[in-house]
Amino acid sequence: MKHVKKVSRRTRVMAGGAVAVAIAAGGFGAYSAGASTDSAPAAAVAADAADGNLAQTNHLTIEAAAKAADAALDEAKKQNQRVTVAVVDRNGNTILTVRGDGAGPQSYEAAEKKAFTAVSWNAPTSELVKRLESAPTLKDIPGTLFLGGGAPVAAKGGPIAGIGVAGAPSGDIDEKIAQAGVAALAG
Incomplete structure (x- = not known):
């Protein structure tokens, strides 16, 4: 010693x-x-x-992300659903996550993963679930969740964000709520 x-x-x-x-x-x-x-x-x-060594990309502002989340939560309330809404940027980084009143504890992480998955493939997660039949290892990619409830946000033909919703009894309902968030950004 x-x-x-x-x-x-x-x-x-x-x-x-x-x-x-x-x-x-x-x-x-x-x-x-x-x-x-x-x-x-x-x-x-x-x-x-x-020389073309730099690229410019579009990103949602925090105000736009909040607007989308509010619209999604309003839709959830209309449907009497208790959900969590997550909005991620083009790179899959969380801009904000809002757990609605009464949403289950599992919904927080699930919403973020659905948003990440939607922006990663620029497709609704309900569509991506179908791809698992031909490529079952897709679900093994870290941070992803192949369940309905994620919707991409696109601008100028490319993905700029993803909105994920979790907590409703089905992915179809979650995705309908996420689409309300996307629609709020279009109008």
Whole structure:
């Protein structure tokens, strides 16, 4: 067994302070290195864009995601369903998830996975369930859920988001509620 020398509290505080200063100085250097006053970096970005090295994509705003979720929850209320609604961006990252009053605890994760699945294939999850017959290993892809209730949101021919709903007694009802969220963004 190794003997550890006791260090006074003052020494520990001084050493910790020195480490904190070193980390802060390093962070400051990193921040200041990224901030340039000349126009060369802007010119380099313009050249990259001109060369086709950058792509621009469309993403839903948080306001649009909230509008879609509210419309879906309103539809759920009309149908007397207790559901969770999730909206994910083009990359499958969750923008927001809202668990409606009385929705079951399992519905939170299921809604997010349905939204992720819908945007990943740019198709309603009810359609994707049919693809499992010819490609059963699709269901093994992490983060996906092949049950009705997910709907893609598209703009300019490409997927920009997914809306997932879970908690109703059937995927068909979940998907009808998700489609109400999609419709709210179209109008």
